[in-house]
Amino acid sequence: MNLPARRRSRTASRAFVAIAALLVIPVVALAQHGEDIGQAPPPPPGPGQLTVTLVSAEPNADLGGRELALYALGPDGMPGLANGVTDATGRHVFAGISNDPGIVYLVGARFAEIPFGERVTFVAGETEAGVSIRVSTPTTEVAGVAVDELRVRVDWMGDRIVVAEILRLTSAGTRVIQLPANAEGPAIFERPLPAAAQDFNAGPSSIGDELVLSEGVVRFFGPLYSGEQAVEYQWSLPLGRSIRTVDVPVELRADASRVVAVAGTSGMEIEGTGLVASRGLVDDDTSPLASWARAGLRAGERIALAITLPESRMDPAAVTIPRTDVWVDLDDTRLEANVDLQVVVSPGAPVTGTPEAPLMHVSVPTGAALQGVSQDAEAFGLTPTDDGGFDVIGPIGPGEHSIGYALRMPSRPDGVTLDLRFPREVQTLNVLVADTGLALDSKRLHRRRPFRNRTRNYLHREAYNVGMHEVVDLHLEPLSGAGLPQEASLALTLLAAAGGAWFLVAPLLRRRNRAPAVDTELERLREEREGVYSDIADLEHDFETGKLDEADYEAMRRELRGQAISLLREERTHAGVSTGSASTSAPEVPTPRDPAPVTPAAVATGRFCPSCGDRVDAKWRFCSHCGGTLEPGEASGAQG
Numbered sequence: 202m203n204l205p206a207r208r209r210s211r212t213a214s215r216a217f218v219a220i221a222a223l224l225v226i227p228v229v230a231l232a233q234h235g236e237d238i239g240q241a242p243p244p245p246p247g248p249g250q251l252t253v254t255l256v257s258a259e260p261n262a263d264l265g266g267r268e269l270a271l272y273a274l275g276p277d278g279m280p281g282l283a284n285g286v287t288d289a290t291g292r293h294v295f296a297g298i299s300n301d302p303g304i305v306y307l308v309g310a311r312f313a314e315i316p317f318g319e320r321v322t323f324v325a326g327e328t329e330a331g332v333s334i335r336v337s338t339p340t341t342e343v344a345g346v347a348v349d350e351l352r353v354r355v356d357w358m359g360d361r362i363v364v365a366e367i368l369r370l371t372s373a374g375t376r377v378i379q380l381p382a383n384a385e386g387p388a389i390f391e392r393p394l395p396a397a398a399q400d401f402n403a404g405p406s407s408i409g410d411e412l413v414l415s416e417g418v419v420r421f422f423g424p425l426y427s428g429e430q431a432v433e434y435q436w437s438l439p440l441g442r443s444i445r446t447v448d449v450p451v452e453l454r455a456d457a458s459r460v461v462a463v464a465g466t467s468g469m470e471i472e473g474t475g476l477v478a479s480r481g482l483v484d485d486d487t488s489p490l491a492s493w494a495r496a497g498l499r500a501g502e503r504i505a506l507a508i509t510l511p512e513s514r515m516d517p518a519a520v521t522i523p524r525t526d527v528w529v530d531l532d533d534t535r536l537e538a539n540v541d542l543q544v545v546v547s548p549g550a551p552v553t554g555t556p557e558a559p560l561m562h563v564s565v566p567t568g569a570a571l572q573g574v575s576q577d578a579e580a581f582g583l584t585p586t587d588d589g590g591f592d593v594i595g596p597i598g599p600g601e602h603s604i605g606y607a608l609r610m611p612s613r614p615d616g617v618t619l620d621l622r623f624p625r626e627v628q629t630l631n632v633l634v635a636d637t638g639l640a641l642d643s644k645r646l647h648r649r650r651p652f653r654n655r656t657r658n659y660l661h662r663e664a665y666n667v668g669m670h671e672v673v674d675l676h677l678e679p680l681s682g683a684g685l686p687q688e689a690s691l692a693l694t695l696l697a698a699a700g701g702a703w704f705l706v707a708p709l710l711r712r713r714n715r716a717p718a719v720d721t722e723l724e725r726l727r728e729e730r731e732g733v734y735s736d737i738a739d740l741e742h743d744f745e746t747g748k749l750d751e752a753d754y755e756a757m758r759r760e761l762r763g764q765a766i767s768l769l770r771e772e773r774t775h776a777g778v779s780t781g782s783a784s785t786s787a788p789e790v791p792t793p794r795d796p797a798p799v800t801p802a803a804v805a806t807g808r809f810c811p812s813c814g815d816r817v818d819a820k821w822r823f824c825s826h827c828g829g830t831l832e833p834g835e836a837s838g839a840q841g
Contacts, residue, residue, distance in 0.1 A: 244273035244281035249300030249323055252331040253308050255291035258375065259338060264291030264312075271295050272307040300328050312336035315377050315424050337376045339424065343389055345373030346425065348457040351498065354490075355449065356465035357510050358437075359582020359594030360556050364449060365404065365435040365465075366392070368457075372425050379423035382411040388420040390432075391454040397438055404433025445510045452503040460498050464491040465580075467598055468511025468551070474504045512550045513596050517560050519547040520597065522625040525667075529619070530635045531677050535609055536617050538569075542604040542624075546597050553595035556584060561593040561624035564670075568610045569619070575605035593624075616640075616678030627667040632675060634660045642676040723775050730768040737761050 251271070255264040265287055273281035285293040287310075298306075300323040309318035313336075321332040350369040355362055368390060372378060378389060394401070394417055401414040411422035412434060421432055438447060451460060451473075461479070462471045475495035498504070524543045529536065542563075546552055554560040565571050571589055581604065582594035593604065610617065623630075632646055636658040646662035653659070667673055740761065744754040 242281055244271060244283050244295075244306075245275060245299035245301070245304065246297055247299030247301065248328045249296075249298045250329050251295040251298060251306060251308075251321065251323075252329070253285070253287075253293050253295065253310075254331065254333045255287055255310060255312070256333045256335050257291075257312075257337060258335075262336070262338075264336070265289040267291070267310050267312060269293055270309045271298075272309070273298070274305050274307070275299075275301070276303040300330075308332055308334065310334055310336065313338045315339050315379060339377045339379035340374070341378070341380055342374075343378055343380070343387065346378070346389060347371045347373075348390060348453065348455055349429075350459045350461060351451070351453060351457045352461045352463065353449070353451060353506065354463040354465050355469065355471065355506070355508055356580060357469060357596060358580060359553065359584070359596070361399075361437045361439050361582075362447060362449075362508065363400075363435060363437045363465075365433070367404070368392075368421075368432045370425060370430050370432060372427050372430070375427050377423070377427070378425040380411070382413060382420075382422040386422075388422055389425055390421050392419040393417060393450075393452050393454075394419060394436060395438065395450055398436045399439065401434065401436045404435060406431055406433045447508045447510075449506040449508060450503055451498070451506055453498060453500065455500050457498040459494060459496055460504070461492055461494045462506055466511065466551075466596070470509040472507040472509075476506075511596075513553045514550045515554060515558075516552050517554065517558075519549070519552045520560055520625065521545050521547075522623060523628045524631070525623060525627045525629075526631045526633065527621065528633050528635075529675075529677070531612055531617065531637060531639060531679075533614075534612060536569075536612050536619065536677070537572075538608040538619065540606050540608065544597065544602045544604055546599045546602070548599045551596035551598045553582075553597075554593070556592070556594060559584070559592035559594050560597065562586065563590045563593065563604070563606065563624050564622050565589040565608060566610070566620045566622070569608045570610065572607040572609050574607075575603070577602075578604040578606065614679070616676060619675045619677070621673040621675065622670050623667060624669065626669050628665065630664040630667050630673065632662040632664075632673075634662070634677065636660050638680045640678045640680055642678070643674055645671075645673045646675065723772060726768055726772045726775065730765055730772065733761055733765045733768065737765070 253269055253271075255267060257264060267287045269285040269287065271283040271285065273283075275281070283295060283298075285295060287293045302323050302325045305320060305322055307318060307320050309316055311317070315336075317334050317336045319332050319334050321330055323330045347370070348368055349371055350367075352367045352369070354365045354367075356365070370390070380386060380389065394414070396417060398417070401419070403410060403412050410424070410432065412432065413420055413422075414436075419434060438449070440447065460476075462473065462476060464471055469491070471491075471493055473493070473495070476493040477495065479492050479494045495504075522542055522544055526541045526543075528539045528541075530538075552560065565588065569589075571591070574583060574591070581597050581602070584592045584594060586592055591606075610619070621630075621632075630646075632643075634641060636651065639660065641660055641662060643662060645667070646664050649661035649663050651658060651660050662675070664673060737758065740749070740754065740757055743749045744751075749757075
């Protein structure tokens with residue numbers, strides 16, 4: 202399990218955008234959406250036309266035949282990727298793409314094995330956009346490079362602290378600096394780490410850089426672009442069980458204009474030579490973080506940051522899970538589930554556990570594999586376990602939090618069973634299954650009304666008061682005939698053919714064998730009315746599965762109900778039934794789920810559950826068939 206990646210700075214340089222666009226973002230984003238690398242979806246289609254031009258200050262630079270990558274990130278988070286090659290003038294046009302101004306396009310190119318790139322969006326209402334990418338041949342001469350700031354952020358994560366560092370560099374040259382990465386050669390900067398440092402890895406803005414840890418020293422070899430650039434990495438220090446203070450040495454082998462220390466965990470205190478408390482920093486959408494700063498750090502000078510951890514309590518009972526949402530998607534090859542544990546910690550100091558006695562253990566269903574955890578969840582001190590799950594060590598502060606993780610398991614033609622367990626009692630469990638033509642079965646979950654989210658329909662199942670480690674079974678089975686044996690398919694085909702023949706012949710047989718006393722006109726009216734009832738049932742299904750919006754549904758339902766009422770009146774008139782009351786009030790139209798004639802008593806008291814469709818009493822607040830809640834106005838009346 203990787204350590205959490207710090208979110209990139211708001212002042213990320215153009216060089217970071219290029220590297221992230223070309224090397225990092227497409228791979229990470231596609232992996233998160235379950236796409237196979239090399240089979241990435243294209244950018245959203247549309248009337249847009251984006252012209253990309255490579256520009257170089259070097260005379261006679263060969264800009265033709267350069268491969269380009271276009272990465273699109275829409276407001277919904279879905280990625281798109283396209284490739285192109287420049288012509289002899291260094292130009293290429295990406296045509297037929299969406300001109301939605303909410304889509305960010307990142308365009309990248311490689312020149313002399315160095316990635317370059319820019320970001321661009323369409324202006325609202327415009328169908329054409331252009332962007333120039335300035336490229337250059339790299340140099341090995343390190344000149345005009347300055348370290349403007351070293352920022353050190355410290356987060357407490359259970360049995361360790363995680364240190365994320367960002368060096369903000371400025372290069373005054375016009376060419377990219379790229380040095381050969383080797384232990385003996387010089388580096389653009391060097392940062393010694395403490396001997397106990399572990400888990401070193403590059404931050405999200407520096408994946409793909411020549412940034413290595415060798416013999417306890419972090420070394421950066423490039424590429425360093427002209428202007429401002431941030432280089433990011435992180436590492437961790439293990440903590441003993443009773444340790445509440447720890448020293449983090451800070452040293453650079455180059456002058457730095459400023460050093461900033463940031464407490465990523467609320468209540469943490471940081472002291473050090475020359476550090477002065479500064480205004481709280483805001484990291485994206487989080488609350489302001491306590492920070493301290495000092496001006497200037499000379500090359501080779503070492504200062505120690507004394508980290509004091511906040512008070513905590515070891516009280517697992519302070520952690521509850523009032524609600525959990527499980528989003529499930531099943532295709533022909535695999536099931537993917539995203540689980541969101543909504544955790545609440547009672548007021549007081551942060552609660553923490555130990556590796557031997559964690560706050561919670563999150564297990565993985567049989568046959569499934571953990572695909573990853575959310576970045577916010579990593580901050581709660583997660584430790585992988587041998588059974589494929591993970592322990593939550595803490596600390597977790599008071600209030601509401603979210604622990605999200607993703608699961609994947611292979612599927613079979615006959616379906617898949619997902620057995621869910623949770624590390625605490627869950628008061629409300631929502632299971633939301635993408636409706637791809639599935640039959641759902643569960644002994645613990647009861648049915649709720651389907652709903653639509655953006656462009657997808659979801660089947661909703663719910664359970665209350667799920668016990669700690671109680672098994673919640675969910676079996677999903679495709680409704681399609683895929684995977685049937687050839688004999689079964691042939692049998693079904695013959696059966697369907699026989700049914701079709703009977704459908705054609707049966708009316709003739711009924712007409713031939715019908716007693717002369719039967720009124721054929723009355724029979725026709727009844728059959729036509731039953732057909733309208735069937736149309737109403739189909740309409741209800743289309744609305745519940747999101748195929749119709751509410752306005753169209755109401756209009757079509759009124760029209761069909763009017764037809765049914767008219768047919769019912771004709772039946773009564775033709776059968777000699779008195780129409781005195783029918784002239785003043787419309788006859789009742791039976792609900793499609795219960796096509797039998799509605800009695801006066803049923804009209805007065807009958808309602809139908811919106812979840813399962815079974816009849817309920819008007820005074821009930823819960824359905825006796827499926828357990829669904831019957832809020833005022835939610836159940837359908839007998840009159841529709």
